[in-house]
């Protein structure tokens with residue numbers, strides 16, 4: 001049975017109810033959706049797929065869809081517009097739910113031309129964000145960027161080189177009937193053709209791979225962590241990059257995984273167990289100036305700062321982020337990023353490396369933070385990122401790395417490589 005064949009007023013009502021919860025914007029959308037499905041266990045796989053895809057489609061296109069709907073649309077209208085415009089359903093397909101009195105209105109919604117909408121509305125971006133991007137890109141480039149950010153992300157894996165290699169992993173996946181191809185940028189990446197459930201896949205359970213966007217893998221590779229070194233992943237979170245660094249170090253040396261969040265570090269534990277790594281030391285810190293940080297001053301060969309950021313480069317996965325933030329929140333983040341980078345830098349030994357990374361598209365969270373750091377810390381220099389990536393067979397020009405979904409088909413990641421003078 002196809003997803004559309006299950007379309008009923010009851011199912012539509014679930015989407016409407018969930019959208020009401022999402023538009024309060026008091027929690028991240030993926031958490032709200034998971035919670036809703038836990039509360040409504042009677043919804044089967046196809047029903048959940050319909051509800052989740054429809055509300056996410058609205059979150060992606062909220063601004064242009066609301067503009068098409070007219071004055072003060074309600075959530076029912078919003079979802080009808082989502083199905084008709086964003087998901088391309090015909091009035092016949094909508095028939096189980098669409099009232100006769102809504103048909104003319106919906107035809108009007110469909111007839112609006114994108115080009116007649118103001119630029120920020122057409123790009124489904126809040127004004128403040130559109131204006132920030134306009135300082136960096138042309139309107140045409142922002143349109144292409146916004147369109148790419150509005151498409152769902154592919155599913156990428158990172159091969160765990162402690163356990164296997166990419167060729168063998170591809171063969172195993174093929175044996176399981178999972179379509180996959182080598183990533184184009186990261187030598188560790190495998191891109192899946194579809195989005196199969198992986199939690200019970202034997203190669204996942206035995207640690208042969210982790211789920212990780214190909215772009216995120218490049219950020220970890222920029223550190224070029226080596227055997228026997230002391231490495232600090234300063235904002236390790238649930239360890240997406242820690243696991244890559246540990247494998248690059250061939251499970252030798254010492255790899256500290258710092259984070260202020262107990263919960264995130266706890267999520268690292270099962271991943272560590274699967275990975276086979278024993279060189280990782282998770283450490284909960286109070287803040288970036290914690291004594292536990294100070295004790296390692298000048299001792300680390302390499303430090304990664306995967307800084308807390310607006311996450312605006314990940315809108316393919318988290319479309320709600322563009323509606324849940326504002327310029328004030330970004331200003332607070334940039335102050336935090338500068339403080340974390342300055343503190344993390346104190347750990348780097350002379351001649352050691354510091355990588356600053358975000359999943360933001362905004363210059364103020366990216367190059368501007370790095371430039372201000374370099375101006376205040378003459379003992380550090382910028383190492384061209386393209387030269388480092390070339391050593392991994394990845395040709396991406398630029399002294400600092402900015403990945404863009406419309407160009408690289410990854411999330412919008414940024415990274416700069418710094419070195420402390422010997």
Ligand SMILES: C[S@@+](CC[C@H](N)C(=O)[O-])C[C@H]1O[C@@H](n2cnc3c(N)ncnc32)[C@H](O)[C@@H]1O
Pocket residue numbers: 216234235236237238239240241242258259260261264285287288306307308309340
């Ligand atoms: C972008 S996320 C890290 C994602 C992680 N590196 C990965 O690849 O999965 C940023 C992390 O910074 C942490 N963080 C926030 N403030 C911090 C601070 N002052 N010091 C260290 N970590 C901090 C957050 O808890 C969050 O886990």
